[in-house]
Amino acid sequence: MAGLLDYTDGSSVLHRLNPLTKLVLAFAVCVAAFVTGNLWYLAALLAFSLGLGFVGGIGRVALRLLWTLVRVCAFLFVLQLLFIRAGTPIWLFVTDVGVATAARVSLRLMDATMPLVLLLSVTQASDLSGALVKVARLPYRYAFTLMTALRFIPVFTGEMAHIIQAQTARGVPFDTKNPLRRVSLILPLCVPLLVSSVGRIDQAAISAEARGFYLRRRDSGYKDYPFAVRDGVALLVAAALIAAAVLVR
Amino acid sequence: MTPTATETAAETATGTATGTAAAPHTSAIIATDRLSFTYAAGTRPALDDINLQVAAGDFVGIIGPSGAGKSTLAAALSGVIPHYWKGSFYGAVRVDGRDSCEQSLTDISRTVATVFQDIEAQMVAAIVEDEVLFGLENFGVPKADIPGRVTDALDLVGIADLRRRTISSLSGGQRQKVALAAALALRPRVLLLDEPTSELDPASSVQIFETLQRLNREQGITVIVIEQKIMLLCAYARTLGVMDGGRLVHHGPVRTVLEHIEDLETRGVNAPRVTTFTHALRRAVGAGLPLTVTVDETESALRRAFSGAANDTTHNTQGERDVYAPL
Ligand SMILES: Nc1ncnc2c1ncn2[C@@H]1O[C@H](COP(=O)(O)OP(=O)(O)OP(=O)(O)O)[C@@H](O)[C@H]1O
Ligand SMILES: [Mg+2]
Numbered sequence: 001m002a003g004l005l006d007y008t009d010g011s012s013v014l015h016r017l018n019p020l021t022k023l024v025l026a027f028a029v030c031v032a033a034f035v036t037g038n039l040w041y042l043a044a045l046l047a048f049s050l051g052l053g054f055v056g057g058i059g060r061v062a063l064r065l066l067w068t069l070v071r072v073c074a075f076l077f078v079l080q081l082l083f084i085r086a087g088t089p090i091w092l093f094v095t096d097v098g099v100a101t102a103a104r105v106s107l108r109l110m111d112a113t114m115p116l117v118l119l120l121s122v123t124q125a126s127d128l129s130g131a132l133v134k135v136a137r138l139p140y141r142y143a144f145t146l147m148t149a150l151r152f153i154p155v156f157t158g159e160m161a162h163i164i165q166a167q168t169a170r171g172v173p174f175d176t177k178n179p180l181r182r183v184s185l186i187l188p189l190c191v192p193l194l195v196s197s198v199g200r201i202d203q204a205a206i207s208a209e210a211r212g213f214y215l216r217r218r219d220s221g222y223k224d225y226p227f228a229v230r231d232g233v234a235l236l237v238a239a240a241l242i243a244a245a246v247l248v249r
Numbered sequence: 250m251t252p253t254a255t256e257t258a259a260e261t262a263t264g265t266a267t268g269t270a271a272a273p274h275t276s277a278i279i280a281t282d283r284l285s286f287t288y289a290a291g292t293r294p295a296l297d298d299i300n301l302q303v304a305a306g307d308f309v310g311i312i313g314p315s316g317a318g319k320s321t322l323a324a325a326l327s328g329v330i331p332h333y334w335k336g337s338f339y340g341a342v343r344v345d346g347r348d349s350c351e352q353s354l355t356d357i358s359r360t361v362a363t364v365f366q367d368i369e370a371q372m373v374a375a376i377v378e379d380e381v382l383f384g385l386e387n388f389g390v391p392k393a394d395i396p397g398r399v400t401d402a403l404d405l406v407g408i409a410d411l412r413r414r415t416i417s418s419l420s421g422g423q424r425q426k427v428a429l430a431a432a433l434a435l436r437p438r439v440l441l442l443d444e445p446t447s448e449l450d451p452a453s454s455v456q457i458f459e460t461l462q463r464l465n466r467e468q469g470i471t472v473i474v475i476e477q478k479i480m481l482l483c484a485y486a487r488t489l490g491v492m493d494g495g496r497l498v499h500h501g502p503v504r505t506v507l508e509h510i511e512d513l514e515t516r517g518v519n520a521p522r523v524t525t526f527t528h529a530l531r532r533a534v535g536a537g538l539p540l541t542v543t544v545d546e547t548e549s550a551l552r553r554a555f556s557g558a559a560n561d562t563t564h565n566t567q568g569e570r571d572v573y574a575p576l
Contacts, residue, residue, distance in 0.1 A: 007375075007415070126379045144373075151375055154417055200370040206333050207371030210358045211431070212387030220386045222395050 007124050013230055014056035014122045019131040021231040022119040028238035032245035033111035039100070041248045042107035045241070049114035056122040065117055066110070073106035080105060125150050131225040133218060140216055148204060156197055163189050278305040278439055278471050279326055279361070283340035286321060286330055295321040297495035298340075303473060303488075305438070308465045310482030310503070311475045313492030314517040319475045320366050322492065323443045325349075326473065328357035345438075359388070362437035364428045366444050366475075368421070371428060377403075377419075378412050381431045388435065402434035405460050407453075421448035429457065433464070439471040440464070446476065454478065458485045480521050483507070483542045491518055507540055523547045 009015075014022070033045055046066075053062025080102035087097025120128075129143035164186070168174045176182055280303065286296040295318045303309055313319050324330040331338045332354045342349040345360045362384075365371050374380040381399045390398060403409045406426040416424060425448055432440060440461070446454035462485050464470045476482050482489060482503070489506040491499040493516045499506045507513075510520045510528050520528070523541055527550065531538045538554050541547040 125375055147375075148373070151372075155369065200367075202333070203365065203367050203370035204373065206329050206354075207363075207365060208373050208383075209354050210327060210329070210363055211373070211384040211435070212355060212358060214353075214355050215389065216387045220389065222382055222386050222392060 006121060008056075008058050008061065008121050010057045010122065012056045012122070014052065014119065016228075016230065017234055018135070018225050018227055018231045019123050019128045020135050020225070021227070021234045022123055023128075025234055025238045026115040026119045028241050029115040030112045032241045033108045035242065036245040036249055037104055038248045039103055039107065041245060042104065042111060045111045046107060046114065048241070049111065049118065052115060053118050056118065058118065058121060061121060062114070062118055065114060069110045069113060073109055076109070077102045077106050127223070127225070130221050130223050134221055135225050137218070140218065140220075144208070144213075148201075152197070152201070155200070156193065159196070160186075160189065160193060163193070276304050277302040277343070278345055279303040279473070280343045281325065281340065282343070284325060284342060285339040286325060286336055288321075288334065288336040291336065294495050295336075296325060299325075299497045301490065301497055301500065303439075303471060305471055306465070306469045307471055307488055308462065308486050309471075309473045309488045309490060310486030311473065311490045311492060312477065312479060312482060312518055317492040318495040319492055320443055321495075322497075323363065323365070323441055323473075323475060327361055327363040327441055328352070328354045329363075360437065361439040361441050362432040362435045363441045364425075364432050364443060364445055366447075368424045368428050368448075372416050372424070375415055375417070377408070377414050377416060377427050380416060380427055381434050384431055384435050398434050398436075402430040405433050405464075406430045407456060422450065422453060425449060426453070426457075433460075436468075437470065439473065442472070442474045444475055444477065446478065446481070454481060461485065479519060483521050483524070491516070493518075504540060504542070507542065510540075 017025075029045055029049060033042060036042065050062050050066065053059050053065075081094050081098045084095060084098035084101055087095035089095050090099070125147055129138075129147045132138040133140050133143045164174050167185075167189075172185060174182065174185055176185075279301075281299045281301045284296055284299040284301075285294050287294045297318075299322065301322075311319055311322065321330070324334060325342050326344070328342075328344065328349050330336070331350060338350075344352065344357050347356075349357060372380055373383050378399060381402055382395065385395050385398055399412075400409070403412055406429050408423065408426045408430060411419065411423060411427070416427065419427065425445060429442070429445055432442075442461075446457055449457065458481050461472050461474065465472050474482075474486070486503055488501065489499070489503045490497055491506060491509075491513060498516065499509055499513070507520055507524055510524060513520055519525070521542055523544055523546075527538055527541045527547055531540070534554075539550055541550050
């Protein structure tokens with residue numbers, strides 16, 4: 001999963017959309033997927049998401065994501081087939097209602113995940129938080145907390161990888177095939193990592209304050225996030241997606 | 250600047266010390282008065298009776314072995330102690346004439362821009378440019394001035410080409426430069442840097458000190474830098490402070506402090522090799538030789554000292570080459 005949410009630089013329409021428009025668009029696809037039960041429309045939404053990836057110049061990322069989701073959903077699909085007993089059997093334990101429901105749930109899951117992940121990977125976290133503060137009026141404190149949390153994820157995973165590497169070099173069998181044993185080896189590492197991260201976050205708070213964090217007001221941000229015509233168009237598309245979902249139900 | 254206040258001299262001359270201290274107090278931009286601090290989790294004081302006056306416009310270097318309390322001193326000068334770290338705090342720190350306990354950390358940071366030792370943890374942004382923007386936005390720098398300030402700061406530390414890079418993709422040394430640029434962009438009256446070159450190559454370290462010197466000379470910015478590379482401090486700082494075991498054991502003009510070369514060495518602070526050399530030579534042949542800091546300076550001092558004796562024997566020049574070799 002590492003690198004999936006990484007920002008991909010570019011200058012496509014998607015990159016230039018207002019970060020809030022992107023959030024609304026992703027959210028609209030989600031809503032549409034839960035409003036409709038129409039399998040064809042759910043598939044169309046998936047195609048739309050994939051299309052977004054190609055428009056944003058991150059087609060490869062989109063396909064990779066789709067492949068990951070397909071594998072997860074295939075598992076879910078089979079699980080559902082096993083448990084749904086309603087409807088008429090069509091083959092062994094499989095019923096017609098089972099197939100339809102399983103397909104619907106799997107598609108919905110993919111529809112809900114794809115656009116959000118794809119749009120986030122063409123949006124810089126700082127722009128997202130900047131727009132949330134300036135346009136959506138989110139208090140800066142919360143935006144900053146969110147940003148810091150996001151920023152620390154790779155720091156911690158990197159640190160964890162370092163510790164594991166160092167311990168492996170000293171003969172601790174982290175490469176064991178037994179997942180239970182792996183977990184039992186990794187769990188004790190979480191404590192020192194947690195302790196060091198609390199120290200880190202303290203230091204981050206100090207340095208933010210020493211650079212005037214508490215003086216910051218809503219309009220302190222240097223960048224502005226105005227809405228352009230393309231944002232209007234994107235918002236219309238978002239509305240149309242939901243309207244169509246209601247119509248085809 | 251008060252002349253050297255060595256451990257022993259401070260005890261015998263307390264009366265005169267307070268007498269002379271009154272004058273620099275008025276021009277001192279940062280001063281500590283009998284400052285002691287023990288961390289809540291610590292058993293012995295990390296700072297022990299520190300009396301440090303930093304005159305506005307000075308270039309101060311602080312050196313000392315690991316665990317001497319240098320970072321703790323930086324925390325006290327920047328207001329992080331007592332505002333964040335808990336512990337027992339005695340004495341006072343005055344920043345721009347006001348007690349640091351009576352101003353908030355934010356107030357202090359209007360005067361002092363600090364680069365802390367843990368570079369990783371003090372980054373607030375994902376992208377280099379945003380990191381530099383952060384302080385400028387917060388302190389309300391007019392928007393029209395901001396792009397110029399960012400560009401200037403990045404140019405000063407030589408990382409203009411990293412402007413759009415993500416911080417997570419930078420090397421340790423590059424991150425140090427980013428942190429420094431973010432502090433420089435604020436154009437503070439005092440720059441407080443805790444080992445700003447620890448991950449830099451020698452050339453970049455020199456470049457950073459050149460920049461600091463230029464800012465100090467041209468803009469009168471007071472520089473306080475904690476640094477392990479004694480050569481850099483000797484070449485660029487005007488005042489040197491030596492810490493050991495929580496105490497400020499020497500403090501004064503660089504050359505005056507270097508006179509305590511033997512004491513410095515017992516504390517694990519090695520003087521520049523040329524200084525060690527001229528010191529040894531001075532002891533061997535007697536006085537008449539000044540304590541030198543740079544190679545050029547040593548050469549001319551030697552020429553002067555030995556010009557009379559040079560044509561006596563060839564033995565002298567032979568000896569000179571021998572001692573020069575390890576330099
Ligand atoms: N948060 C803390 N809690 C308790 N003790 C601490 C804390 N931070 C530092 N110390 C102790 O205070 C003393 C001085 O530490 P400090 O970090 O100031 O040293 P330093 O001179 O900066 O060393 P270095 O060159 O390694 O950075 C050390 O003995 C250290 O163990
Ligand atoms: Mg330190």
